[in-house]
Amino acid sequence: MGHIPDAPEAFRWYEVVTDVAQDGYAHSHARIFGPDGALVAISRQIITLFG
Secondary structure, three states: OOOOOOOOOOOOEEEEEEEEEEOOEEEEEEEEEOOOOOEEEEEEEEEEOOO
8 A cells, every 4th residue: 555645735535435324234445545546545344323
């Protein structure tokens, strides 16, 4: 994966996809790209909604 620049004003692209959401649960995956378009981070999350 690429390097995240130190400059806070540097452009980044965040892309997230919710794979499924049903009955108070969801699963999503995301990618963060740096200013040069290189992939710098990935994320996978399972979400539970209470209430």
